Amino acid sequence: MPITLTKGLDQKCYDCGIALNQLEIAYEIRGEFVDYIERKTGTINITLCSGCRERIIEYLKKDQGDAILKRKELERDNPRMPAVDYAEAEKEFIDNNPFGVKYPDDAGVGM
C-alpha cells in the first residue's frame, strides 16, 4: 500500500524509527561505517530525534565498567540470552577480517 507522506515528515530517527520534520532533527552523525555482519564498509548519515540523542549522549558519557554492569544485568534478567564464545568469535574475526583491522597488539602498541 503506498504511503502518503504527511507534510514535512520527510526525515526520520534512525534509532527509534519515528518520522521527523527537519526542525525535529536533534542530532546527526556523519561518517564511515564498518558492518561486521555483512562485511562491508561505506559512508553513513544518521539523524536522531531528541530522545535518542539524549540516550546516546548518556551512553557516550558512561565508561566501560558501566557497559559491563549493564550487560551482566541483561544476562541475569534474560537467561535465554545466548552466551558468546569470545575466543571463537575473536578467532573467526581474525581469520575472516575483510577490513584489515588490526588489534593494538598486532600493530606493536598497547599491552
Ligand SMILES: [Zn+2]
Ligand atoms: Zn529516536
